[in-house]
């Protein structure tokens with residue numbers, strides 16, 4: 001009831017696309033009755049969560065922040081969500097996000113922008129902006145989001161929270177609406193890294209519906225203990241880069257100094273490919289998106305233009321009317337990079353660049369336990385400021401897309417507010433593939 005009141009009092013933040021008020025209260029009462037009767041309860045009994053509007057929940061609407069799916073009701077539940085429900089998690093509602101998770105400010109949603117609770121004139125980050133503010137504004141304990149290139153870490157950092165994406169394949173993508181399938185992962189946002197460890201432990205593992213989720217044992221993440229001192233690498237060129245906001249450089253430098261003082265080894269390393277990171281990411285993800293989004297054709301499901309006559313007209317009008325500007329831009333880009341004659345120059349080359357980027361990062365992580373770096377070069381910008389400048393948004397993804405390009409686990413760590421200001425700041429830690437146990441234990445140890 002307190003969470004629902006809190007949602008009611010903060011409607012101006014535009015956090016939720018839909019609140020499941022009656023259902024959530026009913027679940028809470030039912031659990032309470034079970035508790036009173038001395039019956040067994042799940043590990044998430046009484047834990048109220050929000051789900052990003054890209055996660056399927058049986059018999060509930062899910063729209064990916066898009067007019068294309070506005071009236072779509074899911075016939076099944078995402079595997080990761082089902083595993084939380086099986087432990088008695090209570091879903092309070094579905095959170096606003098950029099359309100099809102494409103964006104960095106939550107300004108590309110069909111339902112309008114979500115606002116940052118630390119400063120409602122500013123963006124909360126994206127694409128899981130509603131997810132971040134749902135925790136920031138105390139409307140739930142844990143938010144389930146998704147990351148293709150930073151959509152969990154960046155909004156978490158913009159809102160002063162922890163935000164975690166696992167190794168690619170650690171959590172099943174079954175029931176997560178696809179954007180870039182070789183990048184997409186479900187992730188978590190909350191105030192306490194211990195909650196991330198527990199959530200991951202419950203959601204992770206093989207799934208017969210997702211062949212990219214391998215049959216690898218799921219360690220008891222929530223019981224892991226830090227075994228430092230650790231070896232931590234950083235990129236000095238990032239700290240010297242004038243285009244990175246000064247408060248962010250300061251936060252990163254302070255975090256490194258503190259860890260060095262606590263006995264960890266902190267050393268500079270170089271990374272040769274910063275110039276190629278954003279282009280590689282946007283070539284590959286738009287290519288995958290153009291393919292994934294071809295299913296929204298106005299025929300099988302989703303929006304169908306009422307004015308269309310022929311089949312061809314139905315495709316054209318439904319897609320032109322149903323998709324927003326940014327989604328259409330990316331479909332065009334993706335279709336172009338995959339077109340015959342350009343395929344190898346763009347898509348093939350970007351795939352090779354992805355491999356080179358991954359190899360260098362994993363080479364660093366063979367010598368070091370973690371890489372510490374900023375989450376984003378920019379602080380939350382005023383709502384509306386960057387809406388006409390997609391390239392500015394793309395460039396600001398440089399430090400988060402690295403982990404998704406390489407499939408690595410990474411976490412955004414909050415570090416208070418900027419000196420002399422009111423906006424949250426943070427930094428990120430990245431670990432080698434499948435090392436989330438060590439990453440989450442360390443994050444808790446330095447809390």
Ligand code: GLN
Pocket residue numbers: 101102103104126127146147148149150151152179285397
């Ligand atoms: N901002 C990035 C993009 O627009 C990342 C989005 C995401 O992780 N879903 O593609």
